[in-house]
Amino acid sequence: MERTDRFLLAVAAVSILLITGCAGTSVQPGQRGLFWHPFGDGLSAQPLKDGFYWRAPWNSIYLYDIRWQSYTETVDALSSDDLLVQLRTAIIMRPAPAEIYFLAQEVGQDFYPRVVKPELLAAVRSVVSGYPMVHVPEKSAEIASKVQAVVVEKLKGRHLEIASVALADIELAKVVLEAVERKQAKEQEKEQKEFELVIAEKDAEIARRRARGEGDAIHIRSEGEAEGLRIRASGQAKAQETIAQTLTENYLRFKLYDSQNAKFVLLPDKLNVPILINPGSEISQRPMTTESGGR
DSSP states (O other), X not given: OHHHHHHHHHHHHHHHHHXXXXXXXXXXXXXXXXXXXXXXXXXXXXXXXXXXXXXXXXXXXXXXXXXXXXXXXXXXXXXXXSOEEEEEEEEEXXXXXXXXXXXXXXXXXXXXXXXXXXXXXXXXXXXXXXXXXXXTTTTHHHHHHHHHHHHHHHTTTSSEEEEEEEEEEEEEOHHHHHHHHHHHHHHHHHHHHHHHHHHHHHHHHXXXXXXXXXXXXXXXXXXXXXXHHHHHHHHHHHHHHXXXXXXXXXXXXXXXXXXXXXXXEEOOTTOSSOEEEOTTSHXXXXXXXXXXXXX
């Protein structure tokens, strides 16, 4: 009799569940679930891991994705020089798996738009305001690191984990971009002029050294020629001095006597220079006469 009552009670319970529509919920890998018993203990503090869970139609299971998720925002910020900078900011985060119950109690499933997004936008604008606009692209990694530190500090105790913050697709004001391009063009032109000036100075230095070398060569050659002339003149002077010393009166007389053309030599007493009479002249051809010959 007792077994029959138990069986009937079980059949009645199953029938009631079938009539009222008993249901179940699957918790997927990478998720955590929280049982909600509106007519009982309310929200369960123990998170449900992945698996299938039967529940009564009036009960619910709230699911939370605990995998790392990326959220992207486009932020308009003003730089330190009051110029508009548009940045695409990405944050990677997730709920803390062991704190799902507290997250559900304090924030809820819409934690990103309610808590994270406002803090992210405020952090980006605050950090970017400390940099000149032209330095934002090259300092993007540094700015992202500072933004992450600010967001982590602001979200402390909110049962969320922040993996990283990154900045990308940085757009600067058009007027500033044009100014930067003009500045870069001027700098390139300046560098080109400086390069040309260096080349010109090198060419001038080469020309000066070449001219100095040619001048030195001419000077050395002139000194050599002058020294040769001095040596030659000195030799000629010494030769003339030697000749002058050897041209004595007796030597000159000897050379005159020794000449083949000199036949008669008259040496007047008062003449220091001998007189040569050419044997072919009229004087030499006249017959010699004497006063005593006619007699």
